[in-house]
Amino acid sequence: MSGPGPSADSHVSPAGKSQEALEERYRMGSLLGSGGFGSIFSGTRLADSAPVTIKRMPRNLIQHWGELPDGARAPLEIVLLDKVSTGFPGVIQLLEWFELPSCFLLVMERPERCQDLRDFIAAWRFLPEEEARGLFRQVLEAVRHCSSCGVLHRDIKLANIIIDLDSGQLKLIDFGCGTFLQDTVYTQFAGTPSYSPPEWTYCKCYHGEAATIWSLGILLYQMVCGKHPFRRGRGIIRGQLKFPQGLSQECRDVISWCLSMRSLDMPSVEDLFYDPWLQDVHLP
Known part of the structure; x- marks a missing residue:
């Protein structure tokens, strides 16, 4: 309920x-x-x-x-x-x-029975790809809704997404780092440093959608691999992503696309909705 x-x-x-x-x-x-x-x-x-x-x-x-x-x-x-x-x-x-x-x-x-995704995934160690596909599609829907309302969350991560254990419905929570969505660059960072995009590290500025896509790439990697792709700040280079055996090429491609080093190479949120890996997803 x-x-x-x-x-x-x-x-x-x-x-x-x-x-x-x-x-x-x-x-x-x-x-x-x-x-x-x-x-x-x-x-x-x-x-x-x-x-x-x-x-x-x-x-x-x-x-x-x-x-x-x-x-x-x-x-x-x-x-x-x-x-x-x-x-x-x-x-x-x-x-x-x-x-x-x-x-x-x-x-x-507050859903009657809920858990944040960090704890939910820890119980599995990592999620089966099909399970992750459905949950990631829900996160995309939430990001699109926020954008349509003129809001940038800025702290999308496992701990800020809860799952209703009865329905499987996800909810994006904690807008404490959020701000109004703008087309121009942001020059102040808010959120979790380990999710910050490369352009913040190198240029101390970022675009809202590109930073969101980067955090979504980290989120999806954590879902299917059970760990952060760039722990301790190392290896933030596109070619250094390591994937477990058995993960489909389509899923790997989505993660690699989101974690492109250049923001111009990243997908938009709408691009992701049309990606083959995210088609025909069952939603609660």
Whole structure:
């Protein structure tokens, strides 16, 4: 059973303003994780017992702000989540948020039984190619949705994708490194350094789509090989990719194409949708 989600034409509710408003609507559960961004808790919506995730972001740690459609000023992560929360199932939905004196609280959907892809793959060691093909196609759908909403995620990796263990549906989560999509180059990096594209290493700039494609190449390699292709920063040269025996040439070609050293040689997201390896994929 999936968690709650807004309808396709809905907008995220305006911010609640008090701890009491939060406690009237949700019960906070156990701590799921924490870091420089704040803390993530499990939670329950009291109205219907639906599971949710509650993210607590201390106000003093928020560096980037934006404006919501109603003109309200909010942390950029909330603004980006508001843009992608259109009911599309492959991206985590922001249900509600609360502005308190010391922090912001984001309430998001949570599938009843879910796991991030890092842990999911670790249980297998690596994924069978057919399994990886279906999951990778879902990730592409999520990336295309974000782009259509004018959002660049910037931190696509195994830990930021969860799988609903009952339905097989993937959801892209954690827009804390995200920004607005632009055609011009970015000169500030946000995300996970081991996923950064070669042009950031060499030129300290990158294009949004090319950086996304590079991270997708690493993601797919990790799915089918069970490890990072360029561990410890070594071997970021196209010819040094090593593939396990039994992996189809079509899959190898997709990975090598995404991990082209020159961004001009990379596919676009739409190119990947038409690649032979990604045709006739069963989706949940």
